[in-house]
Amino acid sequence: MPLSERDNEILNELIRNPSVTSMALEEKHQLTRRQLGYSINKVNDWLLSKDLPVIERTRQGHFIIDQSVYTNFGMDEEIIAAEKPILTGKQRTYYLIMMLVGSEETLSLNHFTSELQLSKNTVLSELKEAQQYLDDYHVLIKYSRKEGYLVDGKEFQIRKLLMNVTYQLLFMQDGAARIKKIAGIDEEELDDYRKRIENVENKLSLKFTDEKLETMPYILALILKRIKKGFAVNTFSIQYEELSDTKEYQATEEIFKKNEHIPMEERLFVTLHLLTASVYSISFPMEDDVIPNLGSATDDMLRQFEKSACVYLHERDQLLNKLLQHIKPAYYRIKYQLSETSSTQVPLSKEFKALHHLVKQSTAPLEQLIGSRIPDSESSFITMLIGGWMKRQGESIEKKVKAIVVCPQGVSVSRLMLNELSELFPEFVFLDSLSVREFLHYHLEYDIVFAPTFLETDKKLFVVKTFLGREERQRLRKQVMLELYGYLPNHLDIDEIIQIIGRHAHIHNEGALIEDIQNYINQDNEDSVNYSMGKAEYNLDELITPASITLKDKAGDWEEAVKEGARPLLENKSITGDYVDSMLRYTEEDPYIVIGPNIAIPHASPEDGVNEVGMSLLRLKEGVLFSEEYRINLVIVIAAVDKQKHIHALMQLMKLAGSQTARDQITAADSVKDIYKIIQSYSKD
Known part of the structure; x- marks a missing residue:
């Protein structure tokens, strides 16, 4: 087997300079230790095929070469002309x-x-x-x-x-x-483009990554050749206004300085290439006005990550600026679907895999701004930036309790459970809310499981109700903390603090106040959490409207009740008939949809036939048997388009479900107007 070009170079280097060390060879040929070891093995295989002694290595990284190797080839001779490597x-x-x-x-x-x-x-x-x-x-x-x-x-x-x-x-x-x-590109042409790129760096006051510096001269040379051959970028989705005002557009003068008649579309394309190029360093703070709202969206993403990962990141402004250096080019790559040209995704360590999972859960503000899902290659790099920052500060989610919520009755209730438990245990990292099927194939490491039913698991399992009253919440927290730590850590009830403040002062922004109090309480705690209520998409009275309320005295059976309850959502095309069939299938003898005495929330998954988020309410004065155990008077059908938009309204519904007075009033009401007034009273925070 002939030697490859690289293996041949290494063998020549060793014969010319036998005192060279492993480290020097790795540095000169830009090899990892494993790559060098692989090449040495190949060289030794080749020497054995020539009946020559192999090259040995000492622990200190030096090489021992038998004299017969020098005698056979001579000190000044090249060994063999390296053959072209075989391509995969x-x-x-x-x-x-x-x-x-x-x-x-x-x-x-x-x-x-x-x-x-x-x-x-x-x-x-x-x-x-x-x-x-x-x-x-x-x-x-x-x-x-x-x-x-x-x-x-x-x-x-x-x-x-x-x-x-x-x-x-x-x-x-x-x-x-x-x-x-x-x-047909020569080295002189490439050198010319390298100088032009250096001029671009100077003009933009930044430094591209080594990887980009290596590839850009070839790409620019190839693009110019296609332009000269008459291949033109004419109609495409690049927005002139978005790119023409950038410094990068002005910098294309450096790229095209010998080609004055380059069309505007081609200048925009090269501008896009410059904008998507990864940056190693930048000599000035990122400007938020280049991409409106990019800074605030990145900040929102970071806050959501802090909340999910239960960390409080120090020197956030510096981290934010570092993130923006990456996210600005990533914005253009994702928007114009050029992400595949970025660097190959680096395998993430065990800890970073969990961080990556939390980062992906936090990127909604950026995805909303860009209008596209963020690919794993981009979110992986964001993960490495944040993970590196955390390591520098001595932060690690490995030390934190990682929890999952497993719930058999669908996305709405499982997500509600996750939100409730996240508030009850702010010191835990909640990784996911899962169905039983998803749980059986879950790949991330976790410590404890919360579920409303028994599960086969070797981790600590806490069986909890889908909706917890105040006393039940306190008992659960005490049980979990005693089980995990053997004692009860100091815990301040943020809700009680807010109520006390509200009795003595007017609160202008309750969400921001909660966040500041939580940050203050946890500022010296490694298990700190940046807690934020977040902005609600919908209140309960925005989803359950007079048009979606139906009054009946009774229903023949549970199937009829579900169909009658879903009718308003079918009529306004929020759901399809398949969704109704799926609800009936999921709710057969399933007690978990019962969220309180006399009240149930049948629902299915978004992919089962949801067109638009919505809720409807069916009031049955005489009630209907759901099973031998439950008689239901209030049937609230829920149609969720994702895991988030309806959650705020669902939290308000849970408060209503916990009030016997409210349930009785709705059951006894004689008009839609009276029921809607009760719903409105529970639609305020």
Whole structure:
């Protein structure tokens, strides 16, 4: 087996300089310890095949080379001309696509067979593999006798493809040489682009990452070649106003200084490339006006993370600025679907996997601003930034109790339980609310489980009701703390503090006051939590309206009651008929939908047929049997579109369900107006 180019270089280095150390070789050839070890093993295999002694290493990192190795090759001779490394299937796909997108020639089948050293049939098979890769970009491989093989599709998509494949090839062995050969790019041209990029850095007062500095000259050279060949970015979704006022747009003058007739669309495309480039450092604070509300959305994300992870991050402004350095280019990458061109996702450590999970749960403010889901590659980098900051401060969620909530009756009740328990145990990290099925396949590490039913688990399990009264909450907290710690830690009831303040002063912003009090209480506690009520999407009276209230004396059976209760939501198209069928299926002999005496909340999952968030109320004076144990007078159908929007209203409903007076008044009411007044009285915080 011939040596690869890298292995050959290392063997030559060892013969020329036998006193070199492992560390020096790793640094010179930019290798990890494992990569160097792999190369040394390959060299030794090759030496054995030549009946020569292997190269040994000492514990101090020095090498022992037998004299016969020097005698056989001589001190001044190169060993062998390194053969081209054999490409993997994926690498062949990248190489083939680069030929299609970047080649200066008209390509025939012979070009591919010659360059890839494959048969015609194998090349045709490889072209099919490449087409599968291109499907994600909505780009086709086409062939004609006149033009040969080429790619066909929107130029914006082809540019995305070009950038991604360039990135992949440059991190392949011999990849840079292959790109230069295919596209006819010489080193002098690349040096010119490197100088232009340095000028851009100076103009923008920033430093791009090493990775970007490596790839940008090739990408810019390839883009310019496509422009010269007449491939133009004409119609695409880049917003002129969003990009033309940026410093990066002005900096494109440095990129195009020898090409004065570059169309505005091309300047915008290169502006986008500069905006999406990851930044290593920046010499001034990030400006919030570049992307309106980006700073506040990032701050909201960080606050939500602090709450979820039960941490209070110090020097938040510095961390916020670091996050913005990454999130600004990520904003453009995500918005214009260029995230795949960013660096390969780094495997996260065990602790960072849990942090990543909490980060992903906290990114809603950014997703709302961008209008797209944040990919894992971007949220992973945010996780590493936040996780590194926490380690610097000595923070770790590994020391904290990590809890999950498992509930068999659907998203609404399980999410409600999670919110209630999070408030009751602010020192715990609550990772998720899960169905029983999700629990059986859950992959994150946790310490305790809360559930309304018994579960098979080797962790501590606390069986709790889906809705807890005040005394039940206090008993549960005492039980859990005694079980975990053997004592009751000091715990201040924030609700009571707020009530005391309210008796003596007018509270302008209760949510902000709660957050400040919580921060003060926990400022010196490593298990601190940044507690925030958050902004509610809906109040109860916004979801249960007069139009969604139905008055009946009785129903024939439970199925009829559910169908009658759901009728207002069916009529206003908030739900489909499939949702009603799913509710009936889920609620067969399921006591967990009963949230209080005489009151039940049948519901199903959003994917079962919810079009819009909503609630409806059916009042039955005589009630209906749900099972032998329960007679239900109030049937409240819940339609949730996600895990959040209806939760605030559901919390208000739970307070109503806990009041016997309110339940009796609604059951006895003679008009929709009277019932709605009661609902309104529970729709205030």
